[in-house]
Amino acid sequence: MTKPLAPHIPLNRPRLIAPGPVEVSPATLLALAQPQMHHRTPQARAKFLEVRGKLAQLLGDSFEAVIVTGSGTAAFEGALVSLVPAGAKVVNASAGKFSERWGEMAERLGYAVVKVQKPWGELLDAGEIAAACKDAYALTITHSETSTGALHDLEAIAAAAKAVNPDIVIIADCVTSYGVAELRPGAWQVDVIVSGSQKAAATPPGLGFVLFSPEAESKLIKNTPKGFYLDLERELRGQKEANTPQTPAINLIYALDVSLDRLLSVPLEVLWAEKKRQNDALIAAGDALGCRSWSGRPTPAVAVLVPPAGSGVKRIGGKQVAAALADMNQRALPGQAPHEDTVFRISTLGYADRYDALAVAGILEDAFSALGHPFERGAAVSAAWRVLSN
Numbered sequence: 001m002t003k004p005l006a007p008h009i010p011l012n013r014p015r016l017i018a019p020g021p022v023e024v025s026p027a028t029l030l031a032l033a034q035p036q037m038h039h040r041t042p043q044a045r046a047k048f049l050e051v052r053g054k055l056a057q058l059l060g061d062s063f064e065a066v067i068v069t070g071s072g073t074a075a076f077e078g079a080l081v082s083l084v085p086a087g088a089k090v091v092n093a094s095a096g097k098f099s100e101r102w103g104e105m106a107e108r109l110g111y112a113v114v115k116v117q118k119p120w121g122e123l124l125d126a127g128e129i130a131a132a133c134k135d136a137y138a139l140t141i142t143h144s145e146t147s148t149g150a151l152h153d154l155e156a157i158a159a160a161a162k163a164v165n166p167d168i169v170i171i172a173d174c175v176t177s178y179g180v181a182e183l184r185p186g187a188w189q190v191d192v193i194v195s196g197s198q199k200a201a202a203t204p205p206g207l208g209f210v211l212f213s214p215e216a217e218s219k220l221i222k223n224t225p226k227g228f229y230l231d232l233e234r235e236l237r238g239q240k241e242a243n244t245p246q247t248p249a250i251n252l253i254y255a256l257d258v259s260l261d262r263l264l265s266v267p268l269e270v271l272w273a274e275k276k277r278q279n280d281a282l283i284a285a286g287d288a289l290g291c292r293s294w295s296g297r298p299t300p301a302v303a304v305l306v307p308p309a310g311s312g313v314k315r316i317g318g319k320q321v322a323a324a325l326a327d328m329n330q331r332a333l334p335g336q337a338p339h340e341d342t343v344f345r346i347s348t349l350g351y352a353d354r355y356d357a358l359a360v361a362g363i364l365e366d367a368f369s370a371l372g373h374p375f376e377r378g379a380a381v382s383a384a385w386r387v388l389s390n
C-alpha cells in the first residue's frame with residue numbers, strides 16, 4: 001500500500017483510538033492556552049464551582065463531586081482512605097486488570113481484603129459477591145472493565161450486596177462508564193463513583209473525580225490517618241466553598257469545563273445511546289473481519305476484540321494488530337498483561353462522533369489487509385455503517 005496523504009492530525013503523534021487518553025477537542029485545548037490565572041480569584045472560584053456542578057450533572061444525580069489532582073487511581077485511593085476505617089473488611093470483586101488493582105491497593109493500605117475473582121473476560125456474579133459482603137465495610141467494583149471490555153451489571157450487583165448488607169459502602173470504578181454507559185447510582189444504591197479526566201471527559205490526563213452520595217458523604221472520616229493530600233473529607237468541605245486545601249489544577253479545570261459542555265449538550269440518554277452505537281459499530285467492523293468481542297456484555301467505552309483464529313486462517317495476535325495500526329500512525333492498544341496477545345482494543349471514547357467510528361472501521365480494514373488477512377474490501381466499513389445509520 002502506498003503511503004496516503006497524512007490525515008488531518010498533527011504529524012508528531014498518532015491518532016488516538018485507545019480507551020484513554022483520548023482525542024481532545026480544539027476548543028478544550030484552546031482553554032489551556034490562556035495566561036495563568038490565580039485559583040483564589042473570584043473568577044477561578046466561580047469556575048471551580050460551576051465545574052463541580054457539571055460533574056454531578058453528567059452523573060444525573062445530586063452527588064457531591066470532589067476534583068482530585070491526579071489520575072483516576074489517585075481518586076480511587078482517596079475514596080478508599082477517606083471512607084474505610086483502618087483494618088476494615090473490604091470485598092474486592094475483580095475480573096480484569098483495573099478491578100485487580102483495587103484489591104492490591106486495599107491490601108497495601110492494610111484493609112482485610114476478601115477477593116471475589118472471575119477469570120478475565122467473564123462477568124462478575126452478583127450472588128457470589130453478595131455472599132462475601134455480609135459483614136464487610138465496603139465493596140470495590142469496576143463497572144466498565146477497560147482491560148476486558150466487560151460492562152459488569154453494577155445495578156444487579158449493588159442490589160444483591162445491599163440486600164445482605166444495607167450499610168455496605170459501594171465504591172465503583174466508573175472511570176470508563178461515567179459519561180459513556182447508563183449509570184444511575186442513586187437508583188442503583190451505589191455510594192461512590194470514581195472517574196478521571198482522560199476518558200469520556202475528553203480532557204488531558206491529570207484530574208480524578210470522586211462523586212459521593214449523600215449517605216457516603218455522611219460516612220466520610222474526619223482526619224483520616226491514611227491520607228493527608230487525599231483526605232477527601234477535608235477536600236469536599238473546602239471544595240463546596242471553592243476553597244481547596246491545596247492548589248487545584250485550575251488550568252485543567254477550565255479545559256474540563258469546555259469538554260463537559262459538549263457532553264451535556266444532549267440528554268444523558270442520548271449521549272449513552274450514541275456512545276453505545278459508536279462502539280457497537282466498532283464491534284460489527286471487527287466481526288466482519290473475523291474478530292469477536294471478548295465479553296458477552298460489552299462496555300460502550302471500548303471494543304476489546306479477539307482476532308480471528310482457526311478454520312485455515314492463520315492466527316493473528318492482539319499485539320500484531322496493535323503494531324499494524326501503529327505502523328499506520330494509529331494508537332490502539334493490545335491487551336493488558338498477562339493477556340497482551342489475546343486481544344486488541346480500539347475505541348471512540350472521548351472527542352469522537354459516529355463518522356470517527358466509520359473511519360476506525362476503514363483503518364481496521366487497512367490494518368488487516370497489511371497483515372495479509374483475507375476479507376472482502378468494504379465489509380467492515382459497511383458493517384459499521386449499518387449499525388451507525390440505524
Ligand SMILES: *Cc1c(COP(=O)(O)O)cnc(C)c1O
Nearest residue numbers: 071072073098144146175176196
Ligand atoms: C483508565 C482506568 C483507570 C484509571 O487509570 P489512571 O491511569 O489512574 O487514570 C481505572 N479504571 C479503569 C477501568 C480505567 O479504564
